[in-house]
Amino acid sequence: xxxxxxxxxxxxxxxxxxxxxxxxxxxxxxxxxxxxxxxxxxxxxxxxxxxxxxxxxxxxxxxxxxxxxxxxxxxxxxxxxxxxxxxxxxxxxxxxxxxxxxxxxxxxxxxxxxxxxxxxxxxxxxxxxxxxxxxxxxxxxxxxxxxxxxxxxxxxxxxxxxxxxxxxxxxxxxxxxxx
Amino acid sequence: xxxxxxxxxxxxxxxxxxxxxxxxxxxxxxxxxxxxxxxxxxxxxxxxxxxxxxxxxxxxxxxxxxxxxxxxxxxxxxxxxxxxxxxxxxxxxxxxxxxxxxxxxxxxxxxxxxxxxxxxxxxxxxxxxxxxxxxxxxxxxxxxxxxxxxxxxxxxxxxxxxxxxxxxxxxxxxxxxxxxxxxxxxxxxxxxxxxxxxxxxxxxxxxxxxxxxxxxxxxxxxxxxxxxxxxxxxxxxxxxxxxxxxxxxxxxxxxxxxxxxxxxxxxxxxxxxxxxxxxxxxxxxxxxxxxxxxxxxxxxxxxxxxxxxxxxxxxxxxxxxxxxxxxxxxxxxxxxxxxxxxxxxxxxxxxxxxxxxxxxxxxxxxxxxxxxxxxxxxxxxxxxxxxxxxxxxxxxxxxxxxxxxxxxxxxxxxxxxxxxxxxxxxxxxxxxxxxxxxxxxxxxxxxxxxxxxxxxxxxxxxxxxxxxxxxxxxxxxxxxxxx
Numbered sequence: 087x088x089x090x091x092x093x094x095x096x097x098x099x100x101x102x103x104x105x106x107x108x109x110x111x112x113x114x115x116x117x118x119x120x121x122x123x124x125x126x127x128x129x130x131x132x133x134x135x136x137x138x139x140x141x142x143x144x145x146x147x148x149x150x151x152x153x154x155x156x157x158x159x160x161x162x163x164x165x166x167x168x169x170x171x172x173x174x175x176x177x178x179x180x181x182x183x184x185x186x187x188x189x190x191x192x193x194x195x196x197x198x199x200x201x202x203x204x205x206x207x208x209x210x211x212x213x214x215x216x217x218x219x220x221x222x223x224x225x226x227x228x229x230x231x232x233x234x235x236x237x238x239x240x241x242x243x244x245x246x247x248x249x250x251x252x253x254x255x256x257x258x259x260x261x262x263x264x265x
Numbered sequence: 266x267x268x269x270x271x272x273x274x275x276x277x278x279x280x281x282x283x284x285x286x287x288x289x290x291x292x293x294x295x296x297x298x299x300x301x302x303x304x305x306x307x308x309x310x311x312x313x314x315x316x317x318x319x320x321x322x323x324x325x326x327x328x329x330x331x332x333x334x335x336x337x338x339x340x341x342x343x344x345x346x347x348x349x350x351x352x353x354x355x356x357x358x359x360x361x362x363x364x365x366x367x368x369x370x371x372x373x374x375x376x377x378x379x380x381x382x383x384x385x386x387x388x389x390x391x392x393x394x395x396x397x398x399x400x401x402x403x404x405x406x407x408x409x410x411x412x413x414x415x416x417x418x419x420x421x422x423x424x425x426x427x428x429x430x431x432x433x434x435x436x437x438x439x440x441x442x443x444x445x446x447x448x449x450x451x452x453x454x455x456x457x458x459x460x461x462x463x464x465x466x467x468x469x470x471x472x473x474x475x476x477x478x479x480x481x482x483x484x485x486x487x488x489x490x491x492x493x494x495x496x497x498x499x500x501x502x503x504x505x506x507x508x509x510x511x512x513x514x515x516x517x518x519x520x521x522x523x524x525x526x527x528x529x530x531x532x533x534x535x536x537x538x539x540x541x542x543x544x545x546x547x548x549x550x551x552x553x554x555x556x557x558x559x560x561x562x563x564x565x566x567x568x569x570x571x572x573x574x575x576x577x578x579x580x581x582x583x584x585x586x587x588x589x590x591x592x593x594x595x596x597x598x599x600x601x602x603x604x605x606x607x608x609x610x611x612x613x614x615x616x617x618x619x620x621x622x623x624x625x626x627x628x629x630x631x632x633x634x635x636x637x638x639x640x641x642x643x644x645x646x647x648x649x650x651x652x653x654x655x656x657x658x659x660x661x662x663x664x665x666x667x668x669x670x671x672x673x674x675x676x677x678x679x680x681x682x683x684x685x686x687x688x689x690x691x692x693x694x695x696x697x698x699x700x701x702x703x704x705x706x707x708x709x710x711x712x713x714x715x716x717x718x719x720x721x722x723x724x725x726x727x728x729x730x731x732x733x734x735x736x737x738x739x740x741x742x743x744x745x746x747x748x
Contacts, residue, residue: 089267096269099276165354167347185317186340190347216320217344219313221351255351257313257344259320261725 106235113232117249120156120230125252127152128224132254136220139262141166141212143202158226158250166193166212167219185217185257213262221255296655303654306352308663311647314345314370315665318645322671324716326511329498329671331409335379338372338406342381345370345647358652364404368615368626371608371646373639375672376428377411378604382611383618402618410607412600414570417563418555421548427596429641429673431586439547448540449533450577450592452584462534469534471526472705478502479726480516481719488726492525514717541585548577553595569602570595597640604639612648624651624658635664642666643673669710678709688712688729 131149135141153160167190193201201212214220225248229237233249318341322328328337349367350360370381384407388399397403413426415437423437423444434447455463462469474495479488491502501508501523508523509516554572558565564572576595577585585592609628616626629648631639638644644666652659668678680688684701696702707729716725 089269092267092269092273096273099273103276165351167351184336184340185321186343186347187336217317219347219351221354223355251355253352253355255348255354256309257316257348259316 106239110232110235110239113230113235117230117232120158120226121250121252123156124153124160124224124250125254128222128252129254132220132222132256135214136256136258137260139214139216139258139260141198141202141214141220141262143204143209146202153224156250158230159228160250161225161227162195163223164195164198165221166198166214167191167221168193169215169217190219211262214258215261215263216258218258219255220258221253223253224251226250292655296657299654300659300661303649303652303659304661304663306349307647307649307661308665310345310349310352311645311663311665313348314341314647315645315667317341317344319667319669323669323710323713326513334374335406338379338381341372341645342370342406345645349649363649365619366651367647367649368612368619369608369648371604373604373642373644373646374409375643376426376432376434377409377413379409380407380608380611381405382407382615407611410603412596412603414599414603415557415559416551416555417557417561418551421551421555423548427599429600429643431593431596433544433596435544435548444547446540446543448543449537450541450544450585451534451537452541452579452586454534454538454541456535456538462531462538464534469531470704471528472530473525474527474705474707476500476707476711476728477726477730478511478728479715479717479724480511480514481717481724482516484719486717486719486724488724494523494525494527495529496523514719544577545579549575551576566602570598600640601636608646612650619651624660626650627660629660629662631662631664638664638666641675642668643670669713671710674708679706680709680712681706 127149131145134145150160150162153162169185170189170191198212202210204210227248230249233247318337321337321340322334325333325337327333346360346364346367349363350358353363368382372379372381381404383402383404386397386399386401386403388397393399411426412428413424415424416422420440421437423435423439426434426436431450432448433450434445436445438444451464453465457463473492475490475492477488477490479486481487491504493500493502495501499510501510501519503523503525506522508519508521510519511517552572553570553574553576554563556566556570557563574591574595576592578591579585580590583590587593605628612626612628619626627650639646644664646662646664648662650658650660668675676691679691681691681693681696682688682703682705683696683699684703688707689696691706711728714725714727716723718724
């Protein structure tokens with residue numbers, strides 16, 4: 087009887103060691119790879135927008151396509167800080183073109199999507215200008231295999247935590263309008 | 266005991282150990298990852314600040330004036346904090362929180378540097394009001410600090426201000442007489458009786474410079490090439506019988522016609538020749554043993570500067586402007602010492618202002634190659650300390666150098682033009698034996714896009730869509746010394 091019990095325990099342990107642990111490690115690595123490609127895609131996308139000053143549906147779609155190629159679903163948040171022409175401080179000599187002296191107003195994802203969504207068959211471009219700031223952050227919304235396994239074993243991660251996340255931001259260095 | 270029992274016992278013991286170890290290692294990896302990502306964010310934000318500074322200065326015709334420069338720096342600081350808030354968005358930090366983790370921002374300039382850090386505002390009863398109160402802690406740029414050093418020897422008591430190149434300013438008294446002189450140090454310059462100037466055997470000639478100028482006239486934007494000369498650092502364009510300058514997109518006619526040929530290169534070498542002679546005559550015996558510190562004491566700074574090195578003496582084959590001359594070695598040591606000293610004080614003082622974090626702010630040790638960048642370029646150095654990154658406290662810095670600037674002219678910033686319409690770096694090997702070289706060179710910032718605005722619309726233009734140049738002497742801008 088004792089022998090049978092210890093054999094069963096040994097088999098269970100062996101199963102855990104030889105199957106679940108490698109699976110967890112492998113799924114972790116998969117997430118790492120996804121993380122890397124998401125980071126690269128995000129950086130490329132943001133740098134593309136800020137060096138050309140233009141955001142179009144084409145760019146956005148190909149970015150989202152790249153993200154979904156990792157096999158997960160993501161929540162993409164974009165934000166544009168538009169350099170306002172009104173000076174930020176009371177000053178006698180503020181210039182509309184001086185970067186850093188003026189206030190910014192912010193456009194968020196839904197407003198940006200409105201500005202680039204093609205309407206009545208016409209493609210639209212969101213033109214940014216020198217000194218604006220563009221940022222994008224990406225988080226995964228589905229739970230990846232490694233998250234599911236961790237939830238099963240440790241059950242420490244909550245529902246809304248993400249394991250794959252990337253963010254990139256920067257100042258726009260070209261005027262998108264007119265060129 | 267059976268082998269299965271042994272195996273089970275072994276696994277029961279080893280499993281927790283390996284789990285704990287894995288967790289620990291993962292924690293460490295996460296800390297390093299976080300540190301790398303914070304480094305990257307800091308560098309990106311610093312780069313954005315630099316980009317804003319560059320765009321602002323290139324589009325401004327007055328950016329070399331002190332108060333205009335202050336404005337540009339303040340705008341750049343704003344951009345830095347905006348950018349860093351953007352970059353740390355995901356980490357959940359906002360602009361004001363992050364500001365308390367930035368002990369100092371340093372803007373190194375041509376002959377000194379600015380430190381942006383908090384200070385205590387001191388006001389008397391009369392000035393204190395609702396806007397600013399006495400004893401309030403404010404963030405701002407501290408007064409400009411020059412790369413300078415004081416020397417006392419016999420009748421000489423002077424402060425010499427060094428710059429990123431071979432220009433120096435001497436002020437103080439020599440044998441009871443007050444002196445204030447600025448100039449470049451150059452060896453091997455010959456000025457003949459007829460006024461011909463040669464430098465290292467090359468005759469220096471006049472240049473015919475030309476560039477596109479864009480401006481609004483009678484409400485219309487025009488953009489056309491004008492010949493120009495340089496006077497005290499300002500470009501003066503020639504239009505037939507009169508000359509004009511540009512100020513914030515406006516044409517301003519000058520009283521004198523300055524003509525179309527530029528002789529600032531000749532003036533530069535002539536002035537340098539006379540100034541070097543004056544320095545040799547008056548400060549010849551000055552050595553690093555004559556350095557006194559701020560209390561007037563000798564020998565306290567020996568560790569930094571050595572002793573007995575003749576700063577302005579002749580060194581046989583080595584010209585004073587050569588990188589390995591005693592003068593240049595001493596100049597770099599002075600620049601490094603002034604930055605290091607004031608910056609470490611500013612960062613250490615930050616502990617009195619940092620209420621958000623319990624971290625002890627200290628200046629990190631910069632690497633030699635980083636110093637090399639700082640000592641040869643105008644740059645922005647940003648520091649960020651005290652953020653918790655798992656296992657330890659983040660302590661990072663970032664150095665971004667500005668190679669497109671009006672502040673200082675490096676060899677890399679000079680472009681030489683050839684007949685075939687190309688421009689070449691001054692160090693380009695193609696130029697050796699090239700018969701197409703024209704006698705003109707422009708600076709890299711002359712190739713940047715410029716903008717003018719009339720209040721409602723902004724127009725862009727490039728100064729050099731066509732090229733016409735005259736010669737190849739590496740000619741730093743003569744006006745840089747006139748602060």
